[in-house]
Amino acid sequence: MIGVVAVLKVQPDKTADFETVFLDLQNKVKANEPGCLVYQLTRSRTEAGVYKVLELYASEDALKHHGGTDYFKAAGAAMGPFMAGRPEIEYLDAVE
Numbered sequence: 001m002i003g004v005v006a007v008l009k010v011q012p013d014k015t016a017d018f019e020t021v022f023l024d025l026q027n028k029v030k031a032n033e034p035g036c037l038v039y040q041l042t043r044s045r046t047e048a049g050v051y052k053v054l055e056l057y058a059s060e061d062a063l064k065h066h067g068g069t070d071y072f073k074a075a076g077a078a079m080g081p082f083m084a085g086r087p088e089i090e091y092l093d094a095v096e
Contacts, residue, residue, distance in 0.1 A: 001037070002063050003092035004055035012049045014082035021082070022051075025075035032069070035062025049084060056094075 010018045022041050029039040038056035057063040066072060 001094035001096070002057045002060060003094060004053070004057070004063070005090045005092065006053040006055070007088040008051045008053065008079075009084040010049045010051060010082050011084045015049060018051075018079055018082040021075055021078045022053075025071060028069075028071045029066065032071075033062065033066055035059060036066055 008018075019041070026039055026041055029036055033039075035058045036055065037058055038054055040054045042052050042054060044050040044052070055066075057066065
């Protein structure tokens with residue numbers, strides 16, 4: 001299994017727009033990617049405009065598939081104007 005934590009910084013006045021786009025993406029991922037075991041947007045309790053996406057994939061192939069989907073690419077383009085910086089992405093290996 002492969003874990004991903006993506007830190008997304010959003011302009012404070014754009015959070016509602018960001019959440020709308022991201023939640024649509026999240027629903028598409030959950031409906032169409034059986035190899036994606038967890039895909040959850042979370043919001044920081046202490047830092048305004050900071051979100052973390054918690055992701056867990058069954059395999060490297062599932063992770064690659066996710067990044068190659070049309071809806072992932074479209075969501076990334078749609079979220080671009082709301083961002084306050086580049087995403088910080090950390091890849092993790094499951095300890096089993």
